[in-house]
Amino acid sequence: MSSDGVPPIEVHDLTVAYHARPVLWDVDLVVPEGKLLAIVGPNGAGKTTLIKAVLGLVPLAAGWVHVYGRPYAEQRHLVAYVPQRFQFNPGFPMLVEEFVGLGWGALQPRWPWQQRSARRQAVKEALERAGASHLFSKALGQLSGGELKRVLLAYCLAWPRRLLILDEAPAGLDTPSEGEFYQLLEELRQSLGWAILQISHDLEMVSCYCDRVLCLNQSLICQGSPQVALAPEVLSRVYGPVRDSGAKHCFVRYIHRH
Amino acid sequence: MLEGWVQVVELLQLPFMQRAMLGGILTGVTGGLLGSFVILRQLSFFSDALGHSALLGMVLGVLLGLNPTVVLMVFGVGFALGVTFVLERTQLSADAVLNIIYSSSLALAVITLSLLPGYRGNLNQLLFGDILGISTAALWTSGILLLTGLAYVGLTLPSQMLLTLDEPLARARGVQVGWQRLAFVVLLALVVALAIRSVGVLLVSAFVVIPASTARMLGSRFTTYVMLAMGIGGLSAVLGMIASAALNLPSGPSIVATQLMFFLLAMGWRGAQKILGT
Numbered sequence: 001m002s003s004d005g006v007p008p009i010e011v012h013d014l015t016v017a018y019h020a021r022p023v024l025w026d027v028d029l030v031v032p033e034g035k036l037l038a039i040v041g042p043n044g045a046g047k048t049t050l051i052k053a054v055l056g057l058v059p060l061a062a063g064w065v066h067v068y069g070r071p072y073a074e075q076r077h078l079v080a081y082v083p084q085r086f087q088f089n090p091g092f093p094m095l096v097e098e099f100v101g102l103g104w105g106a107l108q109p110r111w112p113w114q115q116r117s118a119r120r121q122a123v124k125e126a127l128e129r130a131g132a133s134h135l136f137s138k139a140l141g142q143l144s145g146g147e148l149k150r151v152l153l154a155y156c157l158a159w160p161r162r163l164l165i166l167d168e169a170p171a172g173l174d175t176p177s178e179g180e181f182y183q184l185l186e187e188l189r190q191s192l193g194w195a196i197l198q199i200s201h202d203l204e205m206v207s208c209y210c211d212r213v214l215c216l217n218q219s220l221i222c223q224g225s226p227q228v229a230l231a232p233e234v235l236s237r238v239y240g241p242v243r244d245s246g247a248k249h250c251f252v253r254y255i256h257r258h
Numbered sequence: 259m260l261e262g263w264v265q266v267v268e269l270l271q272l273p274f275m276q277r278a279m280l281g282g283i284l285t286g287v288t289g290g291l292l293g294s295f296v297i298l299r300q301l302s303f304f305s306d307a308l309g310h311s312a313l314l315g316m317v318l319g320v321l322l323g324l325n326p327t328v329v330l331m332v333f334g335v336g337f338a339l340g341v342t343f344v345l346e347r348t349q350l351s352a353d354a355v356l357n358i359i360y361s362s363s364l365a366l367a368v369i370t371l372s373l374l375p376g377y378r379g380n381l382n383q384l385l386f387g388d389i390l391g392i393s394t395a396a397l398w399t400s401g402i403l404l405l406t407g408l409a410y411v412g413l414t415l416p417s418q419m420l421l422t423l424d425e426p427l428a429r430a431r432g433v434q435v436g437w438q439r440l441a442f443v444v445l446l447a448l449v450v451a452l453a454i455r456s457v458g459v460l461l462v463s464a465f466v467v468i469p470a471s472t473a474r475m476l477g478s479r480f481t482t483y484v485m486l487a488m489g490i491g492g493l494s495a496v497l498g499m500i501a502s503a504a505l506n507l508p509s510g511p512s513i514v515a516t517q518l519m520f521f522l523l524a525m526g527w528r529g530a531q532k533i534l535g536t
Binding site: 055057073076079081083084085086087088089091092093094095098099101102105107109110111112139 | 298412413414415416417419420423424426427429430431432433473474477478479480481482483
C-alpha cells in the first residue's frame with residue numbers, strides 16, 4: 001500500500017463483454033504497492049481484456065476499476081504500459097532517444113522546443129537505468145528483441161511513474177534474455193518501488209520473480225503466492241482441457257519440473 | 259543556355275509566375291508535412307482516392323454555378339468524414355471503402371459531365387491542373403492551411419508520433435485516437451482539395467507521397483524526416499517551375515518530375531551507402 005493506503009489497482013466485481021458475450025466475469029483483485037504480480041491463464045482467458053479494462057480501453061459491463069483510488073483517466077501520469085505487440089515497420093524513421101522522449105511528460109499541446117533540455121536529460125537517465133545508454137542514437141528499427149524491451153522500459157522510466165503494466169512484454173525473447181529482463185524489472189521495482197502487473201505465459205519465470213500470481217480463466221480462479229497459485233491442482237483448474245499449444249508447453253514443462 | 263536563363267528570369271518577374279511559384283512552394287511544403295504522416299499511416303491511397311473523387315465536386319460546382327475551389331474544399335471534407343463514417347460502421351478494409359467511394363464518385367462525375375455540353379474544354383485543366391492560373395485568394399488559403407498544419411503537427415507532435423508508431427501505446431497515454439485521426443484526414447482533405455486546382459486530380463497525390471517517400475530514405479530521426487519532406491516538397495516546386503519556364507513544359511508535371519528526380523537520387527544515395535557499408 002502507498003503511504004495514503006490506496007492500492008495501485010483495485011478491481012471490484014468487474015464484468016466485460018464483447019458483443020454481449022462476457023469475456024470476464026465478476027473479477028475482484030487488488031494490486032498492492034511495490035509488488036510484482038503476474039496474471040496467468042490460457043489464451044482467451046481474458047488476461048489482455050483485464051489489462052485493457054484497467055487502462056480504460058474497453059467499456060465495463062459491470063463493476064469498477066480504480067487506479068490509486070481514481071479512474072485511470074485521472075491517474076494516467078502515474079502508469080506506464082507496454083502492450084503485447086509493439087510492431088512497427090523496421091524502416092520507421094525514429095531514433096531511440098526520440099522514442100524514449102515520448103514517454104516524458106503529459107501529452108498536452110506544447111511546441112517541440114519547449115522543455116527540450118529537461119526532456120533530453122530525462123531520456124539519458126532513463127536509458128542509463130534501463131542499461132541501454134549505448135542505444136541512444138540508434139534507429140528504433142535496428143534494435144534486437146532484447147534491446148527493444150530495454151528501450152521500452154526506458155520509455156516507461158522517462159517520467160516518474162508508480163505502476164507498470166506489461167502485457168506479455170518478455171514474449172519473443174530467448175531464455176537468457178528473458179531472465180535478464182526479469183532481473184532488470186526486479187531491480188527497478190526495488191529501487192523505484194514500482195508496483196508491476198504483468199501477463200505472462202512463462203510459469204518458470206513467474207515462480208522465480210513474482211510476489212503474487214492471479215490465475216484467470218474468464219473469472220479469477222485463484223490468487224496468492226506462486227507456491228499456492230501455481231500448485232499443479234490449481235493450474236489444472238485454470239488451464240482445463242488445454243487447447244493452446246504455447247500455453248500447454250509452458251504448463252506441462254512447469255508441472256514436470258515441480 | 260544564357261538566353262534560356264534570361265527567359266526564366268524575365269518570366270519570374272511576371273506576377274502570375276510569382277504567384278505560381280509561391281503556390282507551388284506552399285503546396286509542396288504542406289504536402290511534405292502531411293505526407294510524412296500519410297505514408298507512415300498507410301493513407302497514400304486516401305489522397306489518391308480523394309483526388310479522383312474530387313472530379314464529382316468540381317463538376318457539381320460547375321453545374322450549380324458555385325466557386326469551384328470552395329466546392330472542392332467542402333467536398334473534400336465531406337469525403338473525409340464519409341470515409342471515416344463508413345470505416346467505423348463496417349468491417350470493410352480502408353482500401354475497399356476508398357475504392358467504392360472514389361469509383362462511384364468518378365462514375366457520377368462522368369454522368370453529370372455528360373449533362374454539361376461544352377464543358378469538356380476544362381476537363382484537361384481539371385485532370386492536370388493549372389498552377390499558372392492560381393489566384394491570390396487561393397494563395398492566402400494555401401498559406402493559412404500551411405500555418406494550420408504546422409501549428410497542429412507542431413503542438414501535438416508527441417501524440418502524432420505515438421499514434422503513427424503504435425496505436426495501443428498512444429491510446430494508453432490518453433491520445434484521443436478517433437479525434438486525432440479525424441482532424442488529420444480533414445486537414446489532408448482540405449490541402450488535397452485546394453491543390454487539385456493547381457496540379458490536377460491525376461497528380462495531386464504525388465505532392466503528398468513522393469517528397470515524404472524520398473525523405474524516408476534519407477532521415478533516420480523523425481523530426482529530420484518531416485523537415486526533409488517539407489524541404490524536398492518546396493524545393494521540387496521551385497526547380498520544377500524553373501524547368502517548366504526554361505524548357506516551356508507544363509508546370510504541374512514538371513514539379514512532379516522534379517520530385518521523382520529527388521526520389522531517384524535518394525534511392526541512388528541509399529544504394530551507394532549499402533555498397534560502401536556505411
